[in-house]
Amino acid sequence: MWDKPTLLNWIASLLFALSVVVMLYAALFAVVHLPIFPLREVKVDGELSHVNREQVKLIVAKHLKGNFFTLDLVKARNAFEKLPWARNVSLRRRWPDTLEVVIEEHQALARWGTIALVNTHGELFHAASGSDLPVFYGPGDGVIEVASQYGEFSKILKTANLEIANLALTPRRAWEITTSDGMVVELGRIEMQPRLEKFVSVYSRTIASLNMKVTYADLRYPNGFAVRKPVLVKAEVQAKAIEDKSTDTTTIKPNVSKPSTSKPSNLKPGKTKPTDIIKQQT
Structure with missing residues (x-):
C-alpha cells in the first residue's frame, strides 16, 4: 500500500476532511451552549379560560431547560400538554430570544358519568369543572x-323548550333521555330522531299546555307514543285545597300518600295498562 501514492493521498484527504468536520462541529457545539443566547421570553397565545399564569410559570421553571438553540421543543410541548385543560399545544422559536406557545383548550360539552369530561370533539379529558353540564352514560367506545x-x-328538544340533563346509551345501543325537569324519554334503537320530532311536535301543541308534569314518555311504539300520568298531581291539589279551606289555627294534616322516590319502571309497548298511559296516535 505504501508504494501507491494515489491511494495514500486519497486517505490523507479523507482524514483531513473528517478532522475539519469534527472541529467545526465542536466549535458550533461550544458556541450554541454558551450563555449568550438565553431564552428571555415565553409568549403564550390562545383563547384561554382555564390555563392560568401560575401554571405556565411552573412549567417554564421546571421543564424549559437550555438556551434558544438547545431547548428541547418536544419535551417542552409534552410538559404543556399535561395541563388538564390543554388539548393541543404548538411551540415555535422566535429569534432572538422568544419561545411562542399556542394552546388550544378543551371546550367542555358534558360529563362522562363521574369519571371524566367530554369535549366538543367527543374526546374524554380529566379536569375539574364547576359548570352545570349534562351527564352522558354509555359504553367505553360510545x-x-x-x-x-x-x-x-x-x-x-329546544323547539319545545326542553333541555337534556342526562343522555344514556345502553350496551344494546338503545337511547334514553332525561330532561332538566325530570322527564324520562325512551327512544329505543332505531329511528330515534323521527320519533323525537313527532313527540316534540305533539308535546308543544298539547301536553305542554296542560297543567301537569309528565314524568315518563315511551316513544318506541310504531305509530305513536305513550306518556305516564303524573302520580303527584292529585295529592298536591288535595293538599292545596285543604290548606286554602283552613281558617283557624288548628293544624290539619291532609291524607297525602308519600311519593315514591324510586325510578319509574320502563313501559313496554303492548303491555302497559290504559290507566297508566295516555297514547297519542299519529
Whole structure:
C-alpha cells in the first residue's frame, strides 16, 4: 500500500476532511451552549379560560431547560400538554430570544358519568369543572356517538323548550333521555330522531299546555307514543285545597300518600295498562 501514492493521498484527504468536520462541529457545539443566547421570553397565545399564569410559570421553571438553540421543543410541548385543560399545544422559536406557545383548550360539552369530561370533539379529558353540564352514560367506545347524538337531540328538544340533563346509551345501543325537569324519554334503537320530532311536535301543541308534569314518555311504539300520568298531581291539589279551606289555627294534616322516590319502571309497548298511559296516535 505504501508504494501507491494515489491511494495514500486519497486517505490523507479523507482524514483531513473528517478532522475539519469534527472541529467545526465542536466549535458550533461550544458556541450554541454558551450563555449568550438565553431564552428571555415565553409568549403564550390562545383563547384561554382555564390555563392560568401560575401554571405556565411552573412549567417554564421546571421543564424549559437550555438556551434558544438547545431547548428541547418536544419535551417542552409534552410538559404543556399535561395541563388538564390543554388539548393541543404548538411551540415555535422566535429569534432572538422568544419561545411562542399556542394552546388550544378543551371546550367542555358534558360529563362522562363521574369519571371524566367530554369535549366538543367527543374526546374524554380529566379536569375539574364547576359548570352545570349534562351527564352522558354509555359504553367505553360510545363517547363520540353519544356526543354527536346529543347535538341532534338538543336541537329537536329546544323547539319545545326542553333541555337534556342526562343522555344514556345502553350496551344494546338503545337511547334514553332525561330532561332538566325530570322527564324520562325512551327512544329505543332505531329511528330515534323521527320519533323525537313527532313527540316534540305533539308535546308543544298539547301536553305542554296542560297543567301537569309528565314524568315518563315511551316513544318506541310504531305509530305513536305513550306518556305516564303524573302520580303527584292529585295529592298536591288535595293538599292545596285543604290548606286554602283552613281558617283557624288548628293544624290539619291532609291524607297525602308519600311519593315514591324510586325510578319509574320502563313501559313496554303492548303491555302497559290504559290507566297508566295516555297514547297519542299519529
